[in-house]
Amino acid sequence: MIFKYQVDAAAPELAGRASTEFKSVLKQLGVNAKIIRKISIAMYEGEINMVIHANGGEITCTVDEKQIEVVMADSGPGIPDLDLAMTAGWSTASQEARELGFGAGMGMPNMKRFSDEMDVKTKVGVGTTLTLRFNL
Amino acid sequence: MKVSEIQAVLGAKIFNEVDEELEVDYGYSCDLMSDVLAFVQNNDVLLTGTVNPQVVRTCQMVDIRVIVFVRAKEPSAEIIEQATDAGILLMGTHHSMYSASALLYEAGLPGEEIENDF
Numbered sequence A: 001m002i003f004k005y006q007v008d009a010a011a012p013e014l015a016g017r018a019s020t021e022f023k024s025v026l027k028q029l030g031v032n033a034k035i036i037r038k039i040s041i042a043m044y045e046g047e048i049n050m051v052i053h054a055n056g057g058e059i060t061c062t063v064d065e066k067q068i069e070v071v072m073a074d075s076g077p078g079i080p081d082l083d084l085a086m087t088a089g090w091s092t093a094s095q096e097a098r099e100l101g102f103g104a105g106m107g108m109p110n111m112k113r114f115s116d117e118m119d120v121k122t123k124v125g126v127g128t129t130l131t132l133r134f135n136l
Numbered sequence B: 001m002k003v004s005e006i007q008a009v010l011g012a013k014i015f016n017e018v019d020e021e022l023e024v025d026y027g028y029s030c031d032l033m034s035d036v037l038a039f040v041q042n043n044d045v046l047l048t049g050t051v052n053p054q055v056v057r058t059c060q061m062v063d064i065r066v067i068v069f070v071r072a073k074e075p076s077a078e079i080i081e082q083a084t085d086a087g088i089l090l091m092g093t094h095h096s097m098y099s100a101s102a103l104l105y106e107a108g109l110p111g112e113e114i115e116n117d118f
Ligand SMILES: Nc1ncnc2c1ncn2[C@@H]1O[C@H](COP(=O)(O)OP(=O)(O)OP(=O)(O)O)[C@@H](O)[C@H]1O
Pocket: A045, A049, A050, A053, A054, A074, A076, A077, A078, A079, A085, A086, A090, A091, A092, A093, A101, A102, A103, A104, A105, A106, A107, A108, A109, A128, B034
């Protein structure tokens, strides 16, 4: 099963809508509550990043019997130093994003921690595609 | 701790209604939503000075059902509606985050213990 969501960076107050919608899909599918929570947290961090660091994009969630894959693709500025971006506490978030309660530099380490597999493909000036996999 | 007790301890105002009487096991006080996402594992009440739709979204992700806005901050009608749809109760207190946390702790509500491997 495939679920696709558009993420609109022009409406930051809507950020998190895709994660909220996918969370209710997972509940309807009867996925284990602990796994739902991990997926929701990681996907939400990724969705927020697409809004505050890039210009939105598309999220594709694939559910099969053994795993759930969440692919978040944006055509934003890309990440120049991925190791640094993965470091807890590192953030380039704007003042605006900080006022929303983001910018602690915890999103990337959180996604790593809550997923079973995390893969980031990024190119400066082209964009970032983040893939998270969760075992069922 | 029942929501009615939280309300009494903090002299709190209630902004919306949810269908059940909610109860929480721990408290967590924080303005950073990424911290909430990283560390909250249990059935907590969130005390926060951050007021925007992302606070409600964040709580939806980690299954927090009760939010207390500190320092007399008021949520917009839009935030209240979003919370009601999500079954999340919103309260407000004039106390600062420190005092509100202390009052609840003193009344017997423990803090969420942080377990992390960063
Ligand atoms: N999709 C993206 N496009 C461009 N840069 C990104 C993207 N995602 C993350 N980054 C960069 O990586 C840094 C670290 O991201 P991370 O999510 O860990 O922290 P943050 O978003 O700054 O703060 P937090 O997630 O705690 O609110 C960001 O500050 C930003 O510089």
